[in-house]
Amino acid sequence: MKRVYVNEEWCLGCHLCEYNCAFANSGEDYMPKALKDKTIYPRIQVEEGDGVNFAVSCRHCEDPICVKSCITGALSKEDGVIKVDTDKCVGCYTCIMVCPYGCVMPAPDGHVIQKCELCTQNACGEPACVKGCPNHAIVYEDRG
Amino acid sequence: MNYVIIGNSIAAVGCVEGIRSRDKTGSITIVGDEPYPVYSRPLISYLLLGSTDEEHMKYRPDDFYEKNHVKTYLGRRAEKVNSAAKTVTLEDGTVLTYDKLLLATGSKPFVPPMAGLDSVPEKFTFMALDSAKALEAALKPASRVLIIGAGLIGLKCAEGIADRVGHIDVVDMADRILPSILDEEGSAMMQKHLEKHNIRFFLSDSVAQFTENTAALKSGKTLDFDILVVAVGVRPNVELAQQAGCEVSRGICTDTSCATTVKDIYAAGDCAKSYDITTDTDRILALLPNAHMQGMTAGANMAGGQESYTALPMNAIGFFGLHIITAGCYDGEAYITREPGVYKKLITKDGLLKGMILIGDIARAGIYTSLIREKTPLSTVDFDLIKEHPQLMAFAKKDRKIKLAGAKQEGDA
Numbered sequence: 001m002k003r004v005y006v007n008e009e010w011c012l013g014c015h016l017c018e019y020n021c022a023f024a025n026s027g028e029d030y031m032p033k034a035l036k037d038k039t040i041y042p043r044i045q046v047e048e049g050d051g052v053n054f055a056v057s058c059r060h061c062e063d064p065i066c067v068k069s070c071i072t073g074a075l076s077k078e079d080g081v082i083k084v085d086t087d088k089c090v091g092c093y094t095c096i097m098v099c100p101y102g103c104v105m106p107a108p109d110g111h112v113i114q115k116c117e118l119c120t121q122n123a124c125g126e127p128a129c130v131k132g133c134p135n136h137a138i139v140y141e142d143r144g
Numbered sequence: 145m146n147y148v149i150i151g152n153s154i155a156a157v158g159c160v161e162g163i164r165s166r167d168k169t170g171s172i173t174i175v176g177d178e179p180y181p182v183y184s185r186p187l188i189s190y191l192l193l194g195s196t197d198e199e200h201m202k203y204r205p206d207d208f209y210e211k212n213h214v215k216t217y218l219g220r221r222a223e224k225v226n227s228a229a230k231t232v233t234l235e236d237g238t239v240l241t242y243d244k245l246l247l248a249t250g251s252k253p254f255v256p257p258m259a260g261l262d263s264v265p266e267k268f269t270f271m272a273l274d275s276a277k278a279l280e281a282a283l284k285p286a287s288r289v290l291i292i293g294a295g296l297i298g299l300k301c302a303e304g305i306a307d308r309v310g311h312i313d314v315v316d317m318a319d320r321i322l323p324s325i326l327d328e329e330g331s332a333m334m335q336k337h338l339e340k341h342n343i344r345f346f347l348s349d350s351v352a353q354f355t356e357n358t359a360a361l362k363s364g365k366t367l368d369f370d371i372l373v374v375a376v377g378v379r380p381n382v383e384l385a386q387q388a389g390c391e392v393s394r395g396i397c398t399d400t401s402c403a404t405t406v407k408d409i410y411a412a413g414d415c416a417k418s419y420d421i422t423t424d425t426d427r428i429l430a431l432l433p434n435a436h437m438q439g440m441t442a443g444a445n446m447a448g449g450q451e452s453y454t455a456l457p458m459n460a461i462g463f464f465g466l467h468i469i470t471a472g473c474y475d476g477e478a479y480i481t482r483e484p485g486v487y488k489k490l491i492t493k494d495g496l497l498k499g500m501i502l503i504g505d506i507a508r509a510g511i512y513t514s515l516i517r518e519k520t521p522l523s524t525v526d527f528d529l530i531k532e533h534p535q536l537m538a539f540a541k542k543d544r545k546i547k548l549a550g551a552k553q554e555g556d557a
Contacts (some may be wrong), residue, residue: 006544008541023188047537048537068158071184072184072283073203090187090195090399091462093469096469096506097458097471097510098458099508100513102535105189111195
């Protein structure tokens with residue numbers, strides 16, 4: 001399965017992935033219109049440390065504890081991608097409680113959750129975060 | 145192989161998924177006393193709140209049973225288990241034979257004896273879909289509602305109906321709300337929050353005498369009400385297990401393979417005990433994620449697997465937009481953070497994170513939960529960093545490589 005993998009040695013901490021994620025999931029087709037003067041709620045998060053940065057997004061686990069724990073059945077895994085049905089989700093945050101990577105977060109309205117779906121549910125079609133990473137600090141590939 | 149599952153809720157679904165992960169062809173039969181396909185019971189408060197509906201409460205798609213080749217007897221109660229003959233008899237006399245049986249019989253609301261309770265015409269419990277529908281039908285904009293029980297069920301009920309009734313009074317014998325998951329400070333914070341929403345609390349108190357529309361409390365106060373909800377707790381359904389000869393002590397005793405003490409009978413969900421890794425005891429953890437995972441393990445093992453299930457107490461629950469996530473046990477050294485609208489307590493002991501209470505700031509809480517679950521020695525992470533905010537930066541570089549870059553754990557092929 002292809003996944004988003006992190007090469008932390010190469011991450012500049014530029015946060016472009018967060019902007020590209022927010023843009024890809026905004027439903028808009030013009031980035032300034034989608035993001036200018038707005039608080040963004042990306043599904044990928046850059047962690048910054050002392051000389052080291054990296055971007056974290058859903059690992060699309062082999063045996064996903066978020067899916068197993070979901071109280072509504074809103075989370076499911078299809079073709080290797082963990083997806084959320086926001087019509088079913090009630091925002092109980094059980095998935096946030098169990099995700100060992102901290103990769104599920106409340107959606108901006110606070111009533112449902114959001115997570116990386118590898119851009120399969122938006123117009124981008126492939127991970128926008130990876131596509132826009134200037135330094136290959138995140139890559140989308142199959143490492144078995 | 146012939147599998148029979150008694151119960152049609154979350155543990156039963158887990159069991160079907162566990163069986164089908166190993167055995168695609170064996171016959172599976174589910175017996176459930178409710179006439180509905182599987183739905184998520186914790187959603188009944190969201191149903192009353194209007195944030196879900198019956199269609200979206202379905203825990204699995206409509207074709208779940210068909211796709212998994214499951215025969216169902218819904219709306220029919222299993223009355224008898226004969227473990228010698230390996231049969232289950234339903235209330236209508238139908239006899240099913242099994243090779244492997246799962247007891248996923250759940251729990252029922254506990255209604256303690258209270259003087260005058262019989263004279264109350266509008267009284268409800270709050271656990272299953274039908275109980276929520278019955279309560280909903282009785283609600284009127286001016287209704288005065290009395291809820292007995294300030295635990296998870298009573299307060300989710302209160303949240304669900306708060307905007308649809310006149311006012312809500314909650315009475316509990318305990319001196320604070322949500323005592324099963326919060327400490328004193330957390331309880332006080334949540335109480336203050338709930339009180340802003342039309343809810344009054346009468347704690348360290350109980351009902352001495354009901355009449356049709358009044359509850360005289362032991363403290364001497366009298367509360368008037370139109371609708372009574374009894375939500376003091378639940379009791380596991382263990383009668384069939386006892387009949388079958390399984391060891392029961394409060395819940396059905398199971399080992400980590402989810403097997404009971406009777407051959408070929410397994411148990412999972414709210415009726416069963418499981419091994420709590422944080423308190424090193426066997427106990428009932430009536431929590432939905434646990435029911436599903438325990439059911440999955442039971443199913444895999446019924447189909448010849450060698451899987452093991454251990455449980456972690458954990459709760460994610462919110463009231464009127466203020467969210468709580470708790471996990472583990474609270475015996476140890478506490479690290480507390482207080483900010484406006486936020487209370488955060490991490491509990492450590494013997495170099496491990498043992499438990500947590502997070503109110504108001506639940507971001508990335510699962511990183512903490514996994515430290516508790518995996519019993520990660522805190523000496524291997526930057527605990528000072530992670531105390532502030534859960535983050536993967538606190539892990540050693542080699543561990544981050546495993547988590548984020550697909551590196552293999554040492555010893556893995």
